[in-house]
Amino acid sequence: MSKTTILLAEDEPALGQIIKESLETRDFTILLCDNGDTALQTFQKETPELLVLDVMMPKKDGFTLAKDIRAIDDTVPIIFLTAKSQTKDVVEGFSVGGNDYLKKPFSMEELIVRINNLLNRSRVQKTADVIQIGAYTFDFPRQLLHFEDNTQQLTHRESHLLFHLVKNKNQVLDRSLILNKLWGNDDFFSARSMDVFITKLRKKLSKDTSVQIINVRGYGYKLIS
Numbered sequence: 001m002s003k004t005t006i007l008l009a010e011d012e013p014a015l016g017q018i019i020k021e022s023l024e025t026r027d028f029t030i031l032l033c034d035n036g037d038t039a040l041q042t043f044q045k046e047t048p049e050l051l052v053l054d055v056m057m058p059k060k061d062g063f064t065l066a067k068d069i070r071a072i073d074d075t076v077p078i079i080f081l082t083a084k085s086q087t088k089d090v091v092e093g094f095s096v097g098g099n100d101y102l103k104k105p106f107s108m109e110e111l112i113v114r115i116n117n118l119l120n121r122s123r124v125q126k127t128a129d130v131i132q133i134g135a136y137t138f139d140f141p142r143q144l145l146h147f148e149d150n151t152q153q154l155t156h157r158e159s160h161l162l163f164h165l166v167k168n169k170n171q172v173l174d175r176s177l178i179l180n181k182l183w184g185n186d187d188f189f190s191a192r193s194m195d196v197f198i199t200k201l202r203k204k205l206s207k208d209t210s211v212q213i214i215n216v217r218g219y220g221y222k223l224i225s
Helices: 013-024 036-045 062-070 087-095 108-127 156-167 175-182 188-204
Strands: 004-009 028-033 050-054 078-082 100-103 130-133 136-139 144-147 150-153 172-174 212-216 220-224
Touching: 004 013, 004 036, 013 028, 013 108, 028 036, 036 050, 036 062, 050 062, 050 108, 062 078, 062 087, 078 087, 078 108, 087 100, 100 108, 130 156, 136 156, 156 175, 156 188, 156 220, 172 175, 175 188, 175 220, 188 212
Parallel strands: 004 028, 004 050, 050 078, 078 100
Antiparallel strands: 130 136, 136 144, 144 150, 172 220, 212 220
16 A cells, blocks of 8 residues: 655654654654745645644745645545644634644644544545535535536535535534634634535525525534425
């Protein structure tokens, strides 16, 4: 079995080397970069299955790097490493496409657990490339929704929200859980934003009347198909 390749962007040489060597003992192949520009170039040349990005880096910080990567690949998992712990920083990390957030200092065991969790989730998603939703065909990795000869392009957040609704089809998707997962918090403004995205998805699924996204007051949303 081939080793999993991880791109690690960390500008502290000692910490970067420690993380690299620790992950290599777990049979990962590590591409270590010390700034955001080099990390982006490496990402474009290689095909890492997961990225571990320090937030504070020279030339290009981790958040900007993540935005650039999300313009190329919308599904590769991203973990941020940071000494910053303010809520606004966590929210920004998730809003630019991050999947997880680890505050320094951290234990290597915790990082490895988070890496394995994201890799397992990513591989499960990739095995379900095409999902049937009533008369619609949902291509999750490519963020495409097909109906007969019509194809709609979904945004990153629309695609992930729909994926979680489909994964919990005919069950209530917990509002707070999905807000924290996709928006980074469950405050009023994030909740209003999610309502807007639900409205957009309802419109995009409206050609098949057997498909509905219903509001379960006080709990969340349910996709019925």
